[in-house]
Amino acid sequence: MGHWLERNIVEPGKLPLLLALTAFVLTFVITRAITRLIRAGKGPFGNVKAGGLHIHHVVPGVVLVVVGGFGAVASSRNGLGAALAAIVFGIGAGLVLDEFALILHLGDVYWTEEGRKSVEVVVITAALVGLLLAGFSPFGVNDLSAGELQDRGTVIANVVANFAFSLVALSKGKARIAIFGVIVPLVGLVGAARLARPGSAWARRFYGNRPRARARAGLRAYHHDRRWSRLTRSLQDWIGGKPDRPEPVRLPGPGPGPGPGPGPGPGPDAGRR
Incomplete structure (x- = not known):
């Protein structure tokens, strides 16, 4: 170490x-x-x-x-x-x-x-x-052997490839996968291979005239969010604390009326000026 x-x-x-x-x-x-x-x-x-x-x-x-x-x-x-x-x-x-x-x-x-x-x-x-x-x-380290230089070059090539896949995933509206795809191998490739999210730059460019692809992308995004949103929220709550619940919207109550019964209707000359 x-x-x-x-x-x-x-x-x-x-x-x-x-x-x-x-x-x-x-x-x-x-x-x-x-x-x-x-x-x-x-x-x-x-x-x-x-x-x-x-x-x-x-x-x-x-x-x-x-x-x-x-x-x-x-x-x-x-x-x-x-x-x-x-x-x-x-x-x-x-x-x-x-x-x-x-x-x-x-x-x-x-x-x-x-x-x-x-x-x-x-x-x-x-x-x-x-x-x-x-x-x-590969820079700043002295006396690198041929094997060490090759290993470092391989790692850098993998990082560049992961970065390229992550750019595709980012254009498909998958920001988290794109970022972690640079760090974790094959994550960016998975994000780049799957359908784009609705409204992303990729979907606007390539799904514009493909209604079936748009429908599949929307359905997959719905199921993905439903499956992973709860886990993501739980992890965020564990790290940063659970957010406050929004206060319920209170509708205004009925104002004071003229009495228990209906008031007098409009007279025959109502509306005449």
Whole structure:
């Protein structure tokens, strides 16, 4: 493990990326734990306020991202400054993306259905950064043997092929499969081979004059969403907390009438002016 870490992380200069990813994931986990305690009214935590204004943690997150980003640019590649800047940047990114939905909707949707987008973005970001971190790079590693160079070239070719399949899956309206297809082999191929979702760019381009294909695509999308939506929601609730239930719509009651009986009807001259 130590040899692999030295060979593939430290030597190619990926140590700051590892520190940033670790800080990012830990910050998200700790932040979600604290916000769930605040929501449940447990622990010594509470919302940060200044003069009655609720300061969301995206605000210090933006500051940390700016400080960490400029610090990384100003630091050497593998120095102590780069490592500290990477940690600061990872913490800031975790705070910002934890409230990604608030930025997207410009509203306090943290514990609503729209707030699930924050969890999705955090998971996808961590997966993509993990791919960059674990990927074999033929650059920056000294004294590669012919076998090592061939192995790394094979891995890179597979990643490029998976990326091409993922682009097709993305055009078919399957964003999650497209993203994870870059990371997990054959996932993008499966997404690219299956029917496109209705309304996607692929469906508009190739199903326009094929009503049977459009009908099959709509039916498959319906069954897919029905089969997997509950599992997806349960996983999101486990990671980020269950959103609040929307308040029921209250219809206005009948106004006060003139009396228990019907009022007088219109006279014979009603409507004449």
